Amino acid sequence: MSDAERLKVAVVGSGPAGFYAADALLRASPPARVDLFERLPVPFGLVRYGVAPDHQSIKRVQVAFERTAALPGFRYFGNVELGRDVSTDELLRGYNAVLVATGAALDRRLEIPGENLEGSYAATAFVGWYNGHPDFVDLRFALGAERAVVVGMGNVALDVARILLHDRDELAKTDISAAALAALRDCPVREVVLLGRRGPAQAAFDQGELEAIADLPHVGVQVDGDVSFADEAELPAPARKNLAYLARLALSPPPTEPRRLRLRFLASPLEILGDGGRVRALRIGGNRLVGSGPHVRAEPTGETWELPTGLVIRSVGYRGAAVPGLPFDAKRNVIPSSAGRVTSLTGEPQPGLYCSGWIKRGPTGLVGTNKADSKETVDLLLRDAAELLRRKPSLDVDALLAERRVKVVTFEDYQRIDALEKARGSERGKVRDKQERVSDMLAAAFPRA
Numbered sequence: 270m271s272d273a274e275r276l277k278v279a280v281v282g283s284g285p286a287g288f289y290a291a292d293a294l295l296r297a298s299p300p301a302r303v304d305l306f307e308r309l310p311v312p313f314g315l316v317r318y319g320v321a322p323d324h325q326s327i328k329r330v331q332v333a334f335e336r337t338a339a340l341p342g343f344r345y346f347g348n349v350e351l352g353r354d355v356s357t358d359e360l361l362r363g364y365n366a367v368l369v370a371t372g373a374a375l376d377r378r379l380e381i382p383g384e385n386l387e388g389s390y391a392a393t394a395f396v397g398w399y400n401g402h403p404d405f406v407d408l409r410f411a412l413g414a415e416r417a418v419v420v421g422m423g424n425v426a427l428d429v430a431r432i433l434l435h436d437r438d439e440l441a442k443t444d445i446s447a448a449a450l451a452a453l454r455d456c457p458v459r460e461v462v463l464l465g466r467r468g469p470a471q472a473a474f475d476q477g478e479l480e481a482i483a484d485l486p487h488v489g490v491q492v493d494g495d496v497s498f499a500d501e502a503e504l505p506a507p508a509r510k511n512l513a514y515l516a517r518l519a520l521s522p523p524p525t526e527p528r529r530l531r532l533r534f535l536a537s538p539l540e541i542l543g544d545g546g547r548v549r550a551l552r553i554g555g556n557r558l559v560g561s562g563p564h565v566r567a568e569p570t571g572e573t574w575e576l577p578t579g580l581v582i583r584s585v586g587y588r589g590a591a592v593p594g595l596p597f598d599a600k601r602n603v604i605p606s607s608a609g610r611v612t613s614l615t616g617e618p619q620p621g622l623y624c625s626g627w628i629k630r631g632p633t634g635l636v637g638t639n640k641a642d643s644k645e646t647v648d649l650l651l652r653d654a655a656e657l658l659r660r661k662p663s664l665d666v667d668a669l670l671a672e673r674r675v676k677v678v679t680f681e682d683y684q685r686i687d688a689l690e691k692a693r694g695s696e697r698g699k700v701r702d703k704q705e706r707v708s709d710m711l712a713a714a715f716p717r718a
């Protein structure tokens with residue numbers, strides 16, 4: 270088969286959605302050629318920078334992505350940013366198709382007074398920081414509080430709570446950032462309160478993730494309030510599992526462990542109160558539930574109270590960012606698409622453009638959810654193959670990047686960064702010691718330069 274009969278696809282974003290899309294394209298019949306573009310020198314997106322450092326088993330999916338990278342027809346273009354180094358239009362001219370999988374890197378705000386006080390942070394920044402992401406490495410977090418409040422009842426909220434409560438010597442063995450570990454060693458936190466605006470039946474976390482905290486030897490979990498639910502049979506299975514587990518915790522005697530996680534449902538943050546520019550308390554409003562099924566809403570009861578705290582972390586979801594040169598639905602923070610075929614905001618097809626992952630469906634689901642999502646997009650792309658092959662590539666993107674003196678990191682170059690991080694990690698008794706600055710990554714990728 271000649272190259273002219275094989276699709277040449279640019280995939281943008283090297284997180285799970287990008288890698289699963291690349292894999293499906295490379296294993297298609299006939300196999301496509303895939304150039305995978307990534308803004309950072311290092312690949313794997315949220316697997317490297319979102320999955321918590323003490324969840325190394327989840328990070329192992331990286332091995333599957335490394336196998337994808339070894340397939341014939343795959344090329345990695347690290348350190349190449351769409352909109353800075355190359356435009357969407359140029360990629361469209363250089364490839365038969367462009368598949369965007371840039372995720373959802375931004376945070377959502379609570380839009381309440383006091384959010385900018387020192388001691389009030391977004392979980393996205395906190396997670397990026399403890400995972401050594403270059404965008405967050407210079408942030409400083411004031412962690413000098415005995416009680417922290419995490420707003421939100423999702424798996425990210427539980428990750429943040431677990432990292433705050435975890436034994437520091439255990440964390441030291443992971444790939445956590447050294448600066449974050451040092452700050453956590455000085456952090457006196459003894460209690461983390463998780464605040465959910467709706468009830469226990471609407472909690473977004475997975476039972477196993479709560480159990481992982483309850484299983485930590487020095488951490489007790491306490492559930493405040495009533496967790497019984499009248500119409501349990503009507504709930505989806507994960508919610509029933511959560512409720513059964515929460516009911517067990519609620520019946521247990523109060524925890525005596527030195528550190529504690531408390532779950533408080535039907536409570537919304539109203540205002541973060543400060544003293545001298547620093548968080549001192551959270552004003553909270555009680556809620557009741559109205560409506561039914563998945564549309565259950567929280568409505569204020571009018572009851573309010575203050576909870577003293579020096580640290581408030583909002584974990585109320587991620588938010589997708591507009592991608593230069595592509596349509597963007599600013600209400601849902603996604604690229605508008607029909608199952609992955611990009612459309613305009615009014616639904617007109619955008620030939621050659623596809624999307625998958627969080628930037629397609631919003632920030633929901635686990636790492637593996639992206640496999641089916643990317644397959645759905647790639648199936649459509651392959652169905653369009655005849656038409657896409659008629660869009661003959663007319664621009665040499667390799668030459669364009671060379672002309673612009675972009676320091677492209679190949680997968681082989683990345684493997685030098687990877688080897689260095691692992692070697693440094695093993696010297697320091699941890700699984701990996703990450704390079705946290707782009708300049709250090711590039712120095713490791715190009716040792717002779």
Ligand code: NAP
Nearest residue numbers: 421422423424425426466467473584585586587632633634
């Ligand atoms: P999420 O699952 O959507 O949870 C967001 C939480 O924030 C919900 O409890 C939501 O409550 C609450 N919330 C939203 N707006 C709020 C507001 N204004 N005030 C108070 N609470 C508010 O998002 P996430 O935790 O960021 O996780 C993102 C995705 O990654 C999820 O699919 C998650 O499962 C996945 N993930 C998985 C793992 C793991 O498997 N270990 C780890 C991390 C993340 P409502 O329900 O009332 O809206």
